[in-house]
Amino acid sequence: MRKIEQVSSQIAHQTPWMTVRSDEVRFPDGSLGTYSVLDKRDFALVIAESQEGYWLVEQFRYPIGRRVWEFPQGGWAAGKDGSKEELAASELEEETGIVAGSWSHLGHLYAAYGYSNQGFDIFHATNLTMGEPKREASEQDMVHGWFSDVEVRAMIARGEFVDSHSIAALALLDQEKQRQA
Missing domain, CATH: 3.90.79.10 (Nucleoside Triphosphate Pyrophosphohydrolase)
Incomplete structure (x- = not known):
C-alpha cells in the first residue's frame, strides 16, 4: 500500500518547546492536501x-x-x-x-x-x-x-x-x- 508523501513543509509557528508546521502532501491517488503537524x-x-x-x-x-x-x-x-x-x-x-x-x-x-x-x-x-x-x-x-x-x-x-x-x-x-x- 502506498503512503502519503510530503511535497513541501513550512514552519507556521515555533517556540523552544514545539513547532507547528504546514505540510503539503500527495495522497496515494495523486491528489494534494494539507496536514498541520505539531512537532513536540x-x-x-x-x-x-x-x-x-x-x-x-x-x-x-x-x-x-x-x-x-x-x-x-x-x-x-x-x-x-x-x-x-x-x-x-x-x-x-x-x-x-x-x-x-x-x-x-x-x-x-x-x-x-x-x-x-x-x-x-x-x-x-x-x-x-x-x-x-x-x-x-x-x-x-x-x-x-x-x-x-x-x-x-x-x-x-x-x-x-x-x-x-x-x-x-x-x-x-x-x-x-x-x-x-
Missing part, C-alpha cells in the same frame, strides 16, 4: 505505586481551563536532554519529591498521532522514598496526593480523572500485572 519532544509518565494505590498530581491545565488529577508526567526543558529513564525519575522527583528504588518500562504510546508526532514512555515506579518536590515556576499551583486503586478507578468512572495519557498508562499497568499473575 516525547515525554515520560510515571505510575508511582505504593500500598495498592498511586501518587497523583493535580494542577490547572490552561488549555482546558480546569484543574485535573493525573500521573506525574513531563518532558525535558528546552536545551536539556537525557534518557527516557532519567526523564521519568526527574519528573517524579520534581513534581512529588518521590524517589523510586525500582523501575519498569511499560511501553511507548503516541499522545495524538492525528496531528502530532509526540509520544510518551510509561514507567511503573515502586519502592518509593518520600521527599520534597522541586517544582518549576509553571507548576507552583500543583499538589500531589495518594489515592487507592479503587479511588482512582471510581474517579475515572465518575469522569473526574480525565487525562487520557494516565488512563492509557493504567491500562498498560493492568496488562502487565495480568501477565505476571
Whole structure:
C-alpha cells in the first residue's frame, strides 16, 4: 500500500518547546492536501505505586481551563536532554519529591498521532522514598496526593480523572500485572 508523501513543509509557528508546521502532501491517488503537524519532544509518565494505590498530581491545565488529577508526567526543558529513564525519575522527583528504588518500562504510546508526532514512555515506579518536590515556576499551583486503586478507578468512572495519557498508562499497568499473575 502506498503512503502519503510530503511535497513541501513550512514552519507556521515555533517556540523552544514545539513547532507547528504546514505540510503539503500527495495522497496515494495523486491528489494534494494539507496536514498541520505539531512537532513536540516525547515525554515520560510515571505510575508511582505504593500500598495498592498511586501518587497523583493535580494542577490547572490552561488549555482546558480546569484543574485535573493525573500521573506525574513531563518532558525535558528546552536545551536539556537525557534518557527516557532519567526523564521519568526527574519528573517524579520534581513534581512529588518521590524517589523510586525500582523501575519498569511499560511501553511507548503516541499522545495524538492525528496531528502530532509526540509520544510518551510509561514507567511503573515502586519502592518509593518520600521527599520534597522541586517544582518549576509553571507548576507552583500543583499538589500531589495518594489515592487507592479503587479511588482512582471510581474517579475515572465518575469522569473526574480525565487525562487520557494516565488512563492509557493504567491500562498498560493492568496488562502487565495480568501477565505476571
